[in-house]
Every structure is written in structure tokens, then in C-alpha cells.
Amino acid sequence: MAARKETSTNNRNREVLGDFCGINYALNLLGGRWKLLILRKLESHTLRFSELKRTLPHITDRMLTLQLRELEQDGLISRTVFAEVPPRVEYALTASGQALAPTWQSLEVWGNAHRQAAEMTLTDKQ
């Protein structure tokens, strides 16, 4: 695992924790600031660079590029370049990327439930 030296986001511990279990392995692939957002946008449609940028209001070109490259290297999305003028590049989920959907769902359910619980205990105490 020598690739991805510099210019990469979210490198930390990829080896340190990598051997722990699939969870850390997974989370290391998904830890980037925008990765989740991108993945979810692509869940429903294939999108172009500019379309992604439009649906992710605060992202910069640089970050979008970086995170897309990493997701691609990690086999979660595919990148298709069309030899046209003006250039067109389309991003889509790979099978692996799609396979994450049920897990997201489960995490989302937990997250919402826990958020509610947290808010309730908060108001209880006040």
C-alpha cells in the first residue's frame, strides 16, 4: 500500500487501524469531509463534475476533485471521460459503492433515533 502519498485527504491510520477490522477499513475510505455527500448524490443518478458541484453548495473545485479521486482509487465510484469539446466527465457508483446503501440506511436510522433521544434528555434536564 504505497500509493496515495501526498495531496491525499484522510490518510491517517490507514495502516495503523487497517488491520483491526472491516469497520476501520470502511471508515478510512469514507472519512473525507465530502465523501458521504458525494456517494449519496450518486446513489440516485450518474452525475457530471459540474452537477456534483451544484448539488454540494459549499464545496470547492479542489476538494471535489480530491475526494472524487480518492473515491475512485478506492473503487467506490467510476469516472468516465468523454472526448468532447467542451469536456464531459461522469461519475457513478461502482457495485461496491452501491453495496453501501443498506449500511447507510442502518446508520441513518440509528443516527436519527439517537438524535431524538439526545434531544429528549436535553429538554428533560432543563
Added chain:
Amino acid sequence: MAARKETSTNNRNREVLGDFCGINYALNLLGGRWKLLILRKLESHTLRFSELKRTLPHITDRMLTLQLRELEQDGLISRTVFAEVPPRVEYALTASGQALAPTWQSLEVWGNAHRQAAEMTLTDKQ
């Protein structure tokens, strides 16, 4: 949400992304370097500070304390102090913390499957 100002790890975007969905909410609670490890250790037993430290070989006192405090604030673990000499403190999962188990499982399955897939395409290409 004004609490947790300084000395806190993994603060970034807790509000920026918090409104997106439960996934980000969840991931923001779990993004710390050691949180997952701690949570998993506690899945099977209640543990004391020193026991946690022993099972997490490379963690420092500081980091263990910080992450435990955040997990506690986020309602994932409970902290019980026994008024003894020498002091004793026990950490355990709350119901919310335990509720994460199935999701971990799912992520772990995906992680292992994806790792295998990634390694196969790697050897394919060589």
C-alpha cells in the same frame, strides 16, 4: 449547541453537516481516532480506565480521556466513579451505544467484502 468548545476532538462540521441526515450525525459522533476501538471494547464488558488503556496499546492518557469524555457527552457510554482509594472509574455502553452493534456488523461485512474485492482487482492487474 454551544457546549464543547475547546479541548474537544472531532468538532468539525458538527453543525455544517448535522442537518444533512442521520448518517453524518452518527459519523460525527464516531469520527474520533479511538472512538470505535473504545466502543468495541466495551461491547463485551464494562471496563475501567486502566483496563481500556491496556487493551488499546498505543493510546495516551490524554487521548483516552478526551475520547471517553466525548463519548459520554454524546450519550454513547456511561461513566461511573466509585468513591474509593485508590480511585476506580468504570465505563460501559449506554443503550444507544449498544444499539450501534448491528450497524457495525453491517459495515464490517461490507468492509471485509470490499477489501477482498480491492485486493483481487489489484492482483488481477499484476
Added chain:
DNA sequence: CTGTATCCATAGTGATACTG
């Protein structure tokens, strides 16, 4: 035993400007 206080390195991210 269970922490806290300080200082510090760096990964991750962002702003801005430029390009094929």
C-alpha cells in the same frame, strides 16, 4: 489509579488564482 496541563506536529481542508 485516574486523570489534567502544556506544548507541538501535521493531516485535512479551504481560498484563490490559473489552465487545457
Added chain:
DNA sequence: CAGTATCACTATGGATACAG
């Protein structure tokens, strides 16, 4: 349109020493 190149900031996380 789809990026790259630079520079800079900040939080995260680590080392070390000290404390109730």
C-alpha cells in the same frame, strides 16, 4: 467544462510532565 497549483489555517491527535 473540468480541473491544477499554491498558500494558509485549524482541529486533531501525540509527547511529556504533573496532580488529586
